[in-house]
Structures are given as C-alpha cells and as structure tokens.
Amino acid sequence: MPGPSVVWFRDDLRLADNPALRAALDRDEPVIGLYVLDEESSGIRPLGEAARWWLHHSLTSLGERLRERGGALVLRRGPADRVVRETVSDAAAGAVFWNRRYGGPEREADAGLKSALRADSVEVSSFAASLLFEPWTVRTGAGTPFSVFTPFWRACLALPAPRAPLAEPREIAGPGRTPASDSLGDWALLPTRPDWAGGLRETWEPGEPAARRRLQEFLRDDLAQYDRARDEPGAGATSLLSPRLRWGELSPHTVWHETVEAGAGGRFLSELGWREFAWHVLFHHPDLARRNLRPEFDAFPWPRLQPTHLDAWQRGRTGVALVDAGMKQLWHTGYMHNRVRMVAASFLVKNLLIDWRRGEEWFWDTLVDADAANNPFNWQWVAGSGADAAPYFRIFNPQLQARKFDPDGHYVREWAPEHLGEDSPEPIVDLGETRKAALDAYEHVKRAARD
Structure with a gap:
C-alpha cells in the first residue's frame, strides 16, 4: 500500500542505529516520526517525575534533529492503539515501523495494534533495537529461561556477536502535509510549582548528540580505570550512560561495538549483560515490580x-x-x-x-x-x-x-x-x-x- 511511513518512536529516541527508521527510509516514501504519550492503556506504568523531565528534553532534541534532515516529529497523547491508528489515517500512511518493547502490557498492546493495522492493509514491521540479545533467543539447555546471571551471560556470549550499528541518516524525506501535533509544552512534563529540576539541568543534557559525546568521553578518559574504580563513588569512573540507554539515545549495539573497538571493557561489557539479564527476567515475569520472584x-x-x-x-x-x-x-x-x-x-x-x-x-x-x-x-x-x-x-x-x-x-x-x-x-x-x-x-x- 503506497503512502508515507510512520516511525513510532518509544524508548529509542535517536536517529543512529534505529532499525525502524532505517526500514522506513528503505521504503522510499515520506517519513513521519510519531511519539505517543500513553498514560491510559491498561498496565502501562506512568512515568516518574524525573523521567518526565528527561523525556521533555530528549523529545525536543529528537524533533530538532528530524527537522534538520527534512523530517517531522508528531506528538500525540492518549491510548497508543487508538492514537497510532488515527495518525495512520490522518497521514494516509501505508506502513508503520517500530522497535520492539519487552514488558508484558507493552507486548500485548503492540501485538494487538499490529493485527489491527494489518487488517486495514497497512504494512507493519517491528525490529530488535534496545537489547543485544532478544529474550526468547537465550535459553538453558533444558529450554527454560535463565535465573542466574553468569550462565545467562555465558550463553549470550556463545551466540553470534551483536550486529553492527546502523549509520545515522543524513536526509529524511518529510511528508507534504504533516498530521496535526500536540505542543510538547502542553504535556506539562516539566516541573513548575515548584521547579525542583535545577540540579537535573546542572547535571544532564538529554538528547542523542550529548549521549554520543558522553560515550566518547567515557571510552577516552574513564574506561581504562573502570574495573579498578567503578565501585568508588567519588572516583568519577562510571560511564553515566544508563539514562542514555534507558531512553535509547544510544543503542546497546553502538556502546558494545565502540567499546570493543577501544580494545577493553570486559567488566564494562558485563554490565551491559546485567542490563540484558534484567530485561530477560522481565520478559518472563511481567509483574516484576509487584511480585516477589521467589x-x-x-x-x-x-x-x-x-x-x-x-x-x-x-x-x-x-x-x-x-x-x-x-x-x-x-x-x-x-x-x-x-x-x-x-x-x-x-x-x-x-x-x-x-x-x-x-x-x-x-x-x-x-x-x-x-x-x-x-x-x-x-x-x-x-x-x-x-x-x-x-x-x-x-x-x-x-x-x-x-x-x-x-x-x-x-x-x-x-x-x-x-x-x-x-x-x-x-x-x-x-x-x-x-x-x-x-x-x-x-x-x-x-x-x-x-x-
């Protein structure tokens, strides 16, 4: 079905190594970026206040970078299944692409939306982007999920190496008519009464460009002492990449390959593995935040x-x-x-x-x-x-x-x-x-x- 492609951004607020965006560009039709603030769908956990602050600034950066390359970012609020379908209809889109999520409610929502869109003759594809190893690909010899990190990570390392990251697009063909978008300011993600975010502003610069700079700084200045000083809170040897990975301003594939190319990082890479293990456990236990695993x-x-x-x-x-x-x-x-x-x-x-x-x-x-x-x-x-x-x-x-x-x-x-x-x-x-x-x-x- 001809028509623009919609790229539904979620926890992947970047242009580089974004498989969903790459698939849309390969389709050779205009591209519309979409972000949905979903605080209504069943089971979707509302963001915390500090996360809302970060999201505001990361979306600002993403929108600017899309516009610089000729694209557009549409912001809409509401239940994702309804909002995505409305956006597809408004744009007369022929395809929707997104990168996969692994929480239980998110997977259910994505599966239902995928079926509904395909029933409307819209092309839909999802991609692996936020994990090095998707949860269903890592199993014990008995075919069960791992419950201990060391054998889990050993099994991961025995699989084919994580794919190389995709290049950042230089140009993005935007649509002739962009669907209506909310104003980011109207979402009131930033604290105002009171404004308690002064320390966050002093500490962080959200967005993909700052994430890239921090990765390079860490690899150049801190990686060599990471193993020795990572447990010392006053040493400044930590990567400070966790929010960048959480919001997908960096992909784990980029971090993995650039660390390997730096010629070090065994312990640091195992910390990426610990992150993978947490998502592996959540995939198999969606109520992780509420119920004891034991x-x-x-x-x-x-x-x-x-x-x-x-x-x-x-x-x-x-x-x-x-x-x-x-x-x-x-x-x-x-x-x-x-x-x-x-x-x-x-x-x-x-x-x-x-x-x-x-x-x-x-x-x-x-x-x-x-x-x-x-x-x-x-x-x-x-x-x-x-x-x-x-x-x-x-x-x-x-x-x-x-x-x-x-x-x-x-x-x-x-x-x-x-x-x-x-x-x-x-x-x-x-x-x-x-x-x-x-x-x-x-x-x-x-x-x-x-x-």
Missing part, C-alpha cells in the same frame, strides 16, 4: 510501616553518612552511584525493614534512568527475593562500605558534609539491632518455606 518471600513478616523512617530515608536524613549522601545525590541530580544504590536499598529493606516495593517506587519517581526492568530487578536483587539474588543474610553495612569505597570521604563531603563534623547526626536506628531483626525475619521465611 514466592517464599511472600511470607516475609514486614512490620507496620513507620512513615518517619521512610521519609528520613527519602530525604537523606537517616544519620548514616553514605546512605544520606546517596539519597541527596539522587534528589539533586536524578542519579545515584550504583554502589551507593545497593547500600541505600539494603539499608531501607534490611535495617529499616521497609518493603522493597516502597523503595522501588521512590527510585521510579526520582531516577532519570529508571526503567521497567532494571529498577525492580535490582531492588529484588538487594532484597533477596529476585533472580540471582544476593542472599537475604548478606546485609550491606553502610559504615564499612563507606570506609572501603569512600575512605577519604570525597563522596560524603560532596553530598552530606554534615556527617564530617563533630556534630554528625546519629543513625535513626541501631545498625546491629536492626541487622539481627532482619535475620530473624529471614528465619521466618525459611521456616515458612519448609512447612
């Missing part, structure tokens, strides 16, 4: 929530230096160093005895890189209830972690300097006593599993 943890005796403890943790007022520094970094920048994320999460779950889902919800709202797989997956890992989980009895001692990974106090000095003076605040709970309480609760889980 069902015996359903018997965990969470005590009645103490709101003052949760509030202190969220605000970085626990009296525990490394935890408070991390939570303040999170609030200011929408980001937290990974080692500190583990420490802060362990403190919430295993010292404050607060359900991991409360922490997952807070990170979902405040992290610029929170996605549907990695955020709940990593919370369950810390809680001991998930795939490849750290045993529940492995409790991070935040004071020992600070001495080991921030021995000179650089990180704490930057984010929680009140902990370095003589009047340093006291912890809101006793670390030893709460550790014992957590282990007692874990014994309850083990007994329930045996009975």
